[in-house]
Amino acid sequence: MAATLSTIGATVSAQDSTTPLHNQPTRFVSFETANTYRTGTVELSFGTTQTDPRSALGTGNQLYFGGGSYSLNDRLTFGFDLHNYVDDAGGPIGGVPTAIEMTTLSGWGKYQLYSDSRWTVSALVALESFLTLESPIFGGTNTFVMSGAFKAPITYNASQKLQFHVTPSVYYFPGTVGGQNFYGTIASLGFGASYKANDRLGLFGSVDVPLSGTNTISSSGAYEDVPVWTAGGRYNVTPKIALEGYVTNGIGMTPGTSILTFWPDGDTALAGLRLIYTPGAKITDSYRAPLTPVTLRQRNVQQDGFTMGSADVLEPGTIRTSAWYGSDSNTGIMFGFSPDQDSEIQVIFEQYSDNPTADPALVPTTDVRYMFGPKLRFMDQNNGDAFSLSGRALYGRRIGSGALLGVFFAELIGSYKTNGGTVFTVNPKLAAFGSTEIAGLGLGVNYAFLSGLELIAEVTPVGLDGSDPTWAAGLRYTVGTSGFTVDAQATNAIGRYGIGGMIAQDDTRIALTVSKVFDVTRLKFY
Numbered sequence: 473m474a475a476t477l478s479t480i481g482a483t484v485s486a487q488d489s490t491t492p493l494h495n496q497p498t499r500f501v502s503f504e505t506a507n508t509y510r511t512g513t514v515e516l517s518f519g520t521t522q523t524d525p526r527s528a529l530g531t532g533n534q535l536y537f538g539g540g541s542y543s544l545n546d547r548l549t550f551g552f553d554l555h556n557y558v559d560d561a562g563g564p565i566g567g568v569p570t571a572i573e574m575t576t577l578s579g580w581g582k583y584q585l586y587s588d589s590r591w592t593v594s595a596l597v598a599l600e601s602f603l604t605l606e607s608p609i610f611g612g613t614n615t616f617v618m619s620g621a622f623k624a625p626i627t628y629n630a631s632q633k634l635q636f637h638v639t640p641s642v643y644y645f646p647g648t649v650g651g652q653n654f655y656g657t658i659a660s661l662g663f664g665a666s667y668k669a670n671d672r673l674g675l676f677g678s679v680d681v682p683l684s685g686t687n688t689i690s691s692s693g694a695y696e697d698v699p700v701w702t703a704g705g706r707y708n709v710t711p712k713i714a715l716e717g718y719v720t721n722g723i724g725m726t727p728g729t730s731i732l733t734f735w736p737d738g739d740t741a742l743a744g745l746r747l748i749y750t751p752g753a754k755i756t757d758s759y760r761a762p763l764t765p766v767t768l769r770q771r772n773v774q775q776d777g778f779t780m781g782s783a784d785v786l787e788p789g790t791i792r793t794s795a796w797y798g799s800d801s802n803t804g805i806m807f808g809f810s811p812d813q814d815s816e817i818q819v820i821f822e823q824y825s826d827n828p829t830a831d832p833a834l835v836p837t838t839d840v841r842y843m844f845g846p847k848l849r850f851m852d853q854n855n856g857d858a859f860s861l862s863g864r865a866l867y868g869r870r871i872g873s874g875a876l877l878g879v880f881f882a883e884l885i886g887s888y889k890t891n892g893g894t895v896f897t898v899n900p901k902l903a904a905f906g907s908t909e910i911a912g913l914g915l916g917v918n919y920a921f922l923s924g925l926e927l928i929a930e931v932t933p934v935g936l937d938g939s940d941p942t943w944a945a946g947l948r949y950t951v952g953t954s955g956f957t958v959d960a961q962a963t964n965a966i967g968r969y970g971i972g973g974m975i976a977q978d979d980t981r982i983a984l985t986v987s988k989v990f991d992v993t994r995l996k997f998y
Contacts, residue, residue: 491711504639505625509543521725574605700722778959799825829979882902910974
């Protein structure tokens with residue numbers, strides 16, 4: 473590689489680009505490589521892995537995970553990972569359907585032992601705890617069950633674009649939990665390859681083979697060994713944010729659980745997405761250059777509509793907060809943050825309408841629920857593309873006691889701005905929970921007819937389990953350049969975000985929204 477490389481006892485540089493995501497991966501999915509980040513690099517990530525929805529009710533079986541790391545220097549990195557699975561197993565175990573809850577927290581350190589022009593060797597130690605381990609196959613409810621792992625990844629540079637990886641590992645799990653058999657100690661040998669086609673696109677694959685011990689629970693309830701395999705790719709949406717897509721038979725996303733397969737038998741393929749964010753004021757915000765300064769009108773339409781999203785995202789280093797109140801007890805608050813030119817992270821708390829005329833089979837809950845997820849912009853009309861195009865995914869659960877029902881929501885948002893400033897939006901979307909699935913095609917127009925005043929109209933025909941279209945219409949006023957906006961709308965939708973914008977009630981609701989944009993660019997943490 474082009475960077476200066478050395479052996480133990482001398483100064484060693486990490487990978488050659490100062491943009492972390494332009495280098496070969498330090499870890500892809502849960503497979504560890506010997507690569508390390510440069511001094512001061514922060515990495516944050518979150519994602520989900522799930523089975524084919526056709527194999528189970530609604531959205532199938534899901535694992536949710538996230539984590540972060542910080543590189544003290546070119547050799548030494550500390551990090552943490554957390555994952556959570558609360559769902560049925562993929563099939564009967566011991567002849568009966570089996571529910572499993574597994575929440576795992578990991579703290580780990582990784583140190584680069586050796587590096588030259590061809591070889592890199594590192595060591596990783598992870599100390600982990602199953603915060604919750606609950607299932608009949610685990611003897612009921614268990615908490616704070618300790619586990620851990622040691623890995624010694626070896627990476628070979630075949631070329632500037634191609635690396636091969638060998639990762640010997642030892643995993644420690646108790647031999648029994650709750651009076652039932654558990655995994656015990658596992659030794660494995662992993663093999664992987666990663667190919668960096670260019671700065672934005674990379675491909676990878678791996679297989680981790682147990683040499684001793686067992687890493688799979690079979691449909692009969694016996695513990696067996698099955699190789700863990702993964703294949704996928706990574707695409708940099710911006711120099712700071714990458715989206716990783718993959719398929720795997722693994723269920724563990726911490727260093728210590730990466731050897732475990734999905735239950736039962738380890739023969740089910742799961743698909744996953746992982747969003748990776750490497751903040752840093754010195755990392756550029758976009759692959760588009762030079763960027764055209766946005767007009768006030770273009771800033772205004774970065775805000776989502778009443779029941780539909782905006783294809784644009786906030787300006788880098790800005791935060792938007794919105795709070796709304798509507799008839800039939802619909803209330804909510806939204807926080808959006810843009811770390812760079814083409815992405816936005818949104819967190820939403822919303823209570824859907826409790827109007828009894830909405831189809832109760834479609835309403836996941838009328839209690840307060842949270843939603844969070846990314847919006848990524850792939851095309852930007854403001855900077856030369858024919859139109860703007862974004863994708864957004866929101867995962868949400870009910871807050872409170874009882875069944876914390878989750879809903880998965882995903883959408884594409886395309887918009888076209890005319891020379892006169894009118895914005896036309898097309899918004900296909902899909903939501904699913906339990907055995908309920910709703911698809912919609914939102915159509916919207918935003919027309920600015922006075923300074924700061926916009927007329928917004930939206931309609932969303934729906935299909936699959938939904939049948940009644942939703943609509944919304946109203947006014948939005950932006951107070952000069954203050955960042956304040958006020959919305960007044962009428963709608964028949966039970967909510968503003970996620971599945972709520974696709975479920976209709978018979979009665980018309982009135983709602984008011986107040987929003988404010990804050991500039992945090994001076995903090996320079998993003």
